[in-house]
Amino acid sequence: MKIINVVLTGGIGSRLWPLSRKNKPKQYLNLVDGSSLFQQTVLRNKTICQDLIIVGNVDNYELSRQSLQEIDVTEYAEIIEATPRNTAAAIAFAAFSAHSDDILLVTPSDHLIENLETYRSAVQQAIELANNNAIVTFGLKPTKPETGYGYIHIENNQVLGFREKPNQDTAKEFIKTGYFYWNSGVFCFKAGVFLDELEKYEPDLFNRSKLVFETRKGNFLDLDKSLSIPSISVDYAVMERTKKLQAVIGYFQWSDMGSFESIYEYLLTKGHPLDDNGNMVIGTKIHTEFCGLKNCILVYTDDAILILKKDKAQDVKSIYEVLEQNDISLA
DSSP, X not given: OOEXXXXXXXXXXXXXXXXXXXXXXXXXXXXXXXXXXXXXXXXXXXXXXXXXXXXXXXXXXXXXXHHHHHTTOOOOEEEXXXXXXXXXXXXXXXXXXXXXXXXXXXXXXXXXXXXXXXXXXXXXXHHHHHHTTOEEEEEEOOSSOOSSSOEEEEETTEEEEEEOOOOHHHHHHHHHHSOEEEEEEEEEEEHHHHHHHHHHHOHHHHHHHHHHHHTOBTTBOOHHHHTTSOOOOHIIIIITXXXXXXXXXXXXXXXXXXXXXXXXXXXXXXXXXXXXXXXXEESOOSOOOOSSOOSEEEEEOSSOEEEEEGGGGXXXXXXXXXXXXXXXXXX
């Protein structure tokens, strides 16, 4: 039995446009202390896990390889998806590649986690539960009524329900109850236990994913066969339906760094300058003045400038979507 870190590298980070692009999504940007979120994910789990599986896709696997080389990580397995089919299939591929008794610690590649000792303690709790055939999800103690995250209703370490991203009023109610936690997207389970539950609840997805994995060529999965796999999140496919679900509450500092509000708050802790009205400049040292604006962010790249109010950070995704729909090369 081994403990394997399965790193999911999909996602574009569209709410971080123009920093995050198709050709270099946010997980590969050097956002934190000169390293990327992807690199930090691999390094923080290296002391806990014996093996590493990178689940990537044809658009980003070379970025993963380059990033791993930069931190001298050479021992790992790759699964390269031909097309994104959501998290249930991505995790299934990793589980098929492991021994049934191996414990998988499934982590997104684009999260910022601090207080590493507290993180490791939570992961050890999850491993113990997984060793007893539980499927474990991590709920994180919320620090504010965040509308950009999904929530998990947890009482006495039992999961009572999952809730989609709420509006501001609902998020405030969640915080008041004390029983709602941010859904981290981090999971822990035996490979065989997960596959059994996936086959029970989504047999078609299970069978099609298995066929794609078994007919792979080297590390690469077949495109035509992959397109037949239903695109379903692991939350819906397994987590919201299994009777084996247990929760670990994480008290470590966590952010999915999924919006400029998250970036703003992180940079603030690192002493990044603000003006007297709470305005911040990211990406340039060109002298910038804000006139009549409060709590705004100016984001500069070589080919694009974004100006937004901090509390509208979730809306940046709509800008990216318009660029992509119009096939503009800036996406």
